[in-house]
Amino acid sequence: MSHTRVDHLPLSAEQLSALEAIARDAGQAIMSVYHGAEHSGEVNVMLKADASPVTAADLASHQLICERLAGEFAGIPVMSEEAADIPYAIRQTWSRYWLIDPLDGTKEFIKRNGEFTVNIALIDQGRAVAGVVYAPVLDKCYIGQRGMGAWLTHQGCQQQLPMSRDKRILPVVVGSRSHPSAELAGYLDKLGEHQMLSIGSSLKFCLLAEGLADLYPRLGPTSEWDTAAAQAVLESAGGRVLEYETGKPLTYNRGDSIINPWFVASAPG
Numbered sequence: 001m002s003h004t005r006v007d008h009l010p011l012s013a014e015q016l017s018a019l020e021a022i023a024r025d026a027g028q029a030i031m032s033v034y035h036g037a038e039h040s041g042e043v044n045v046m047l048k049a050d051a052s053p054v055t056a057a058d059l060a061s062h063q064l065i066c067e068r069l070a071g072e073f074a075g076i077p078v079m080s081e082e083a084a085d086i087p088y089a090i091r092q093t094w095s096r097y098w099l100i101d102p103l104d105g106t107k108e109f110i111k112r113n114g115e116f117t118v119n120i121a122l123i124d125q126g127r128a129v130a131g132v133v134y135a136p137v138l139d140k141c142y143i144g145q146r147g148m149g150a151w152l153t154h155q156g157c158q159q160q161l162p163m164s165r166d167k168r169i170l171p172v173v174v175g176s177r178s179h180p181s182a183e184l185a186g187y188l189d190k191l192g193e194h195q196m197l198s199i200g201s202s203l204k205f206c207l208l209a210e211g212l213a214d215l216y217p218r219l220g221p222t223s224e225w226d227t228a229a230a231q232a233v234l235e236s237a238g239g240r241v242l243e244y245e246t247g248k249p250l251t252y253n254r255g256d257s258i259i260n261p262w263f264v265a266s267a268p269g
Contacts, residue, residue, distance in 0.1 A: 010145050011122070011130055015073070019120060019132050020143055020153075022068045026061040026118045027136030030103055033057035034112075034137075035075060043211070045110060053106050058082055061102035061118060069098050069120075076122075081225045086104040088256045096124045099252060101225040105201030115200030121228035131232030142206050144148050144236030151210055161237040162211035162268045170195050172213040174204040177222075183219035183262075191215075205230030208267040209237040216265040219244060224258045238268030 011019070033056050045053045062082040069078050077097040079086055091097075098120065103109060105116030114137035130145040141210040142161070144150030145172060150161040172195045175184060188194065204228070207213040231241045231250060241250045244262035 008189055009124060009129060010148055011114040016130070016132075016143060016145065018059075018072050019122075019130070020134075020141060022072070023118045023120055023132045023134040024136075024141065025068070026064050026102060027134045029060040029064050030057040030109070030116075030118070033060060033135050034109070053110060054082070055103070055106060057109060058103040058106060062100075063104055065100050065118070065120060069100075073098075080223070083225065084225075084258060086190070091253055094123075094253065095120070097253075099123050099128075099225050099228045101202075101229070104226060105203075108200035109111045112198065115203055117201045117203060118231075118244070119202055119225065119229035121225075121232050123252045125227060126253055128228040128232040128235070128252060130236075131229030133206055133230050133233055135201075135203060135206075140206070142209060142230070144209070144233035146232065146236055148236065149256070152206075152210065152236035161209045161233070164211035166211070168214065168268065171196055171215055174199060174207050174213045174216045174220070176204070180222040184217060187217050187219055198245050202226065202230035203235045205239075205241075205265055208239050208265055209234045211267060211269070214267050217244070218260075219262045222260045224252050224260060225261075227260060228252055233267075234265060239266055 045055055059082060062080050065077050066080060078095050078100065079097060080100045080102060082102055082212055099118040103116055104119045108115040118134040121128045134140040139155055141153045142150065151158050152161055170193055173188065174197045204216045208216055234241060242248065243250055244264055250260060250263050
């Protein structure tokens with residue numbers, strides 16, 4: 001197996017292709033469980049310590065991604081939702097690391113609505129600088145790198161993001177299908193007339209990157225692995241992800257907590 005070091009940014013085209021291949025293979029591991037549940041009629045769901053659900057698909061994807069990153073990119077630490085008990089005393093020494101969510105949208109996976117993704121991000125000095133988001137059911141793979149742009153590959157066709165910059169009479173706001181909040185309702189009241197689109201996982205960011213929506217206010221908790229890869233895609237496409245309270249860009253590895261502050265993401269343009 002070839003090894004490529006990530007000593008200098010940006011990543012090469014070869015490295016980005018390797019990252020995309022890892023995400024796609026992880027997606028296939030997830031789909032093996034997905035199709036198995038289709039035949040058995042149920043998904044075996046376990047609960048983690050925080051009462052959030054985890055399935056065999058989460059764990060299979062986690063194992064594949066961690067092994068492939070270690071094999072293909074030498075010397076870069078990995079933090080995954082499924083192995084997140086890494087003390088900040090260790091994490092704060094990392095200038096660069098992989099931040100992954102092996103299956104973002106486990107609740108959507110369990111509901112079998114197809115709105116789940118594989119998320120892999122490269123964090124450099126606290127910023128999400130490159131990322132891939134793969135939605136296996138939708139056959140959509142988003143990839144982006146800061147300063148180089150972002151692309152969507154769908155059914156074998158690759159297009160640069162954003163694909164649409166149409167100005168809409170009413171802004172399209174994307175929100176969580178599984179995590180609505182009273183604070184968000186108040187924000188939307190102040191926003192005024194708009195169209196609301198609910199969708200699961202990091203696909204909310206991706207709709208912004210495509211130019212299909214305008215705003216994603218998240219006034220509720222998310223974890224760092226929920227947002228990093230899709231933030232890299234969106235910002236590489238020209239969008240923004242800013243903390244709600246400070247207006248500063250959303251960053252990573254800030255301290256002991258892996259919970260993000262509230263944020264508002266906006267489309268390119």
